[in-house]
Amino acid sequence: MDDLGLLRDLGHDLEHEPPATLVRQRHRLAEAIAGRTGRHRGRGWILIGVAAAVTAALILVPTVLLRGGGKGAEDPLGRSTHRAGATKALNILVLGTDGRGDKFAPRSDTIVLLHLPRDNERISAVSIPRDLMVPLPSCKTRSGEATAARTGLINSAYTVGGLGCSVRAVEKLTDVRIDHAMSIDFTGFKRIVSGMGGVEVVVPRAMRDPKAGLNLSPGRQMIRGDQALAYARARQGLGDGSDLERIKRQQQLMAAMLKRAKEKQMLSPVRLPMFLNMMAGTMETYGQLSVPVMKEIARILERTETDTARFSTIPVRPHPDDPNRLALNEPTARKLLQTFRS
Amino acid sequence: MVSAMTAPPTGARAGVPAPMPAAEADDAADATADAADSADADLIERSRTDPEAFAALFDRYSGMLYRYVSRRLGPEVAEDLVGETFLIAFSRRARYDLSYADARPWLFGIISKLVSRHHRSEAARYRALQRSPVDGHVEGPADRVAAGVTATASRPLLAEALAGLPRRDRDVLLLVAWGDLAYEEVAQALGIPVGTVRSRLNRARRKVRAVLGDTNPMNEEE
Numbered sequence: 001m002d003d004l005g006l007l008r009d010l011g012h013d014l015e016h017e018p019p020a021t022l023v024r025q026r027h028r029l030a031e032a033i034a035g036r037t038g039r040h041r042g043r044g045w046i047l048i049g050v051a052a053a054v055t056a057a058l059i060l061v062p063t064v065l066l067r068g069g070g071k072g073a074e075d076p077l078g079r080s081t082h083r084a085g086a087t088k089a090l091n092i093l094v095l096g097t098d099g100r101g102d103k104f105a106p107r108s109d110t111i112v113l114l115h116l117p118r119d120n121e122r123i124s125a126v127s128i129p130r131d132l133m134v135p136l137p138s139c140k141t142r143s144g145e146a147t148a149a150r151t152g153l154i155n156s157a158y159t160v161g162g163l164g165c166s167v168r169a170v171e172k173l174t175d176v177r178i179d180h181a182m183s184i185d186f187t188g189f190k191r192i193v194s195g196m197g198g199v200e201v202v203v204p205r206a207m208r209d210p211k212a213g214l215n216l217s218p219g220r221q222m223i224r225g226d227q228a229l230a231y232a233r234a235r236q237g238l239g240d241g242s243d244l245e246r247i248k249r250q251q252q253l254m255a256a257m258l259k260r261a262k263e264k265q266m267l268s269p270v271r272l273p274m275f276l277n278m279m280a281g282t283m284e285t286y287g288q289l290s291v292p293v294m295k296e297i298a299r300i301l302e303r304t305e306t307d308t309a310r311f312s313t314i315p316v317r318p319h320p321d322d323p324n325r326l327a328l329n330e331p332t333a334r335k336l337l338q339t340f341r342s
Numbered sequence: 343m344v345s346a347m348t349a350p351p352t353g354a355r356a357g358v359p360a361p362m363p364a365a366e367a368d369d370a371a372d373a374t375a376d377a378a379d380s381a382d383a384d385l386i387e388r389s390r391t392d393p394e395a396f397a398a399l400f401d402r403y404s405g406m407l408y409r410y411v412s413r414r415l416g417p418e419v420a421e422d423l424v425g426e427t428f429l430i431a432f433s434r435r436a437r438y439d440l441s442y443a444d445a446r447p448w449l450f451g452i453i454s455k456l457v458s459r460h461h462r463s464e465a466a467r468y469r470a471l472q473r474s475p476v477d478g479h480v481e482g483p484a485d486r487v488a489a490g491v492t493a494t495a496s497r498p499l500l501a502e503a504l505a506g507l508p509r510r511d512r513d514v515l516l517l518v519a520w521g522d523l524a525y526e527e528v529a530q531a532l533g534i535p536v537g538t539v540r541s542r543l544n545r546a547r548r549k550v551r552a553v554l555g556d557t558n559p560m561n562e563e564e
Contacts, residue, residue, distance in 0.1 A: 008519055010497055011516075016409070025425030029397060029400050033396060033432065323401075
């Protein structure tokens with residue numbers, strides 16, 4: 001075999017088949033064709049949405065506990081929160097929404113199912129694409145009417161019936177019992193950063209993106225809410241301008257946030273109530289996310305390495321009736337979600 | 343050892359221009375009923391007055407481009423680059439030269455530029471290949487198994503050669519070997535004369551052969 005033959009063989013071995021999620025790129029093109037590229041909510045938010053939502057869950061949940069106040073914690077009503085060794089695995093649904101206080105109904109752009117295991121296992125996070133078609137349960141709308149059960153986009157559950165409706169839709173889809181749920185919106189991310197007093201990043205060279213309101217000089221520095229958001233989302237004219245480059249930047253930012261949160265939590269518990277007040281209005285919780293429950297979550301988190309959380313996406317295939325939508329790939333999804341049912 | 347390159351590949355090799363997932367292709371066929379057998383240039387021309395027609399190009403070539411980029415940069419980046427390519431192509435459709443019936447060289451040209459932004463991670467990918475065997479390699483047909491020993495042994499060497507090639511030479515070599523473009527099509531894709539395509543390809547192949555340990559000057563191309 002000559003050199004080109006060998007090279008072709010190598011190429012075959014390196015090749016990957018187009019994934020079902022390539023339909024998103026088709027959707028992107030369809031939006032450009034329809035002239036809808038200008039809308040502010042972009043894919044950028046989806047990426048940081050996952051990270052922000054999971055970070056929020058991992059940081060805030062144990063953080064909230066400290067409201068009870070350090071050792072021998074009591075909840076605000078004065079009851080003892082001590083429960084003898086009753087730890088169990090928990091499933092938490094985390095939504096990142098695009099609500100920005102404008103007239104549009106908020107949508108859940110980011111949907112992540114988080115599994116906190118009972119033992120010293122790794123935390124699992126499975127993200128559910130927002131363009132997944134699913135059977136939707138009957139839900140109560142914000143005005144109190146009940147909607148009929150139907151087939152629709154998973155993210156429409158939140159728009160129609162809020163967090164409770166999302167919980168039931170995801171439970172129906174995954175056959176996983178959800179213990180708790182929380183949502184965090186666009187400004188929540190900024191407030192997390194601000195509430196921590198900023199995060200430290202190392203900027204390799206000057207970053208300027210007037211469109212995103214970004215203006216950073218090179219070097220190690222603290223950046224705050226708006227800048228952090230712009231830093232995470234910026235794409236044009238930075239690095240090699242690619243999504244990969246941006247994802248890397250976001251991961252660094254998340255690592256910095258987790259580090260900062262740990263420091264703050266240990267060193268300055270006094271600041272936390274303030275922090276939580278800042279978060280008010282950007283977060284919503286569902287179920288009994290009470291102090292004892294949070295204490296339990298904190299106990300789970302203490303034993304697990306949050307750095308080694310396992311991230312995956314629920315298996316999907318193109319929807320048979322609509323090339324711009326996804327359908328669940330049931331057998332593989334069932335297998336992936338096995339750990340969530342333990 | 344006769345060179346396989348005296349006749350440029352036609353580009354119509356089996357499986358290459360396959361549209362993406364089957365279910366989607368079927369749907370797309372409904373949506374663009376008569377787009378199925380129009381030439382690319384006709385689709386592009388039509389898309390200037392009826393932008394929707396452009397989506398048929400995606401259904402036709404996104405799979406091909408994805409496979410190509412997945413070889414060079416891996417699956418994570420490929421998806422985004424394919425999307426980017428079609429957005430750029432769509433915005434430039436007015437400037438497309440309709441005398442070229444086949445849009446593949448044009449699309450490969452756009453995606454080559456995007457790939458070049460990732461040249462560092464591409465080189466890193468090849469260097470990693472030098473050290474580790476290819477994952478999930480399945481047994482090929484009998485003739486490939488026969489050549490299997492050589493092919494497996496040559497893989498780290500090929501990877502080394504690819505990592506060491508200048509970007510411009512690598513683009514030409516891989517558009518020919520992995521993109522299945524003919525010389526004229528590579529020239530059109532990269533906006534360079536055919537003569538330059540030949541000289542870059544020869545230089546690249548010479549280096550690959552040198553790394554493979556074959557220094558036979560008879561393998562030289564005209």
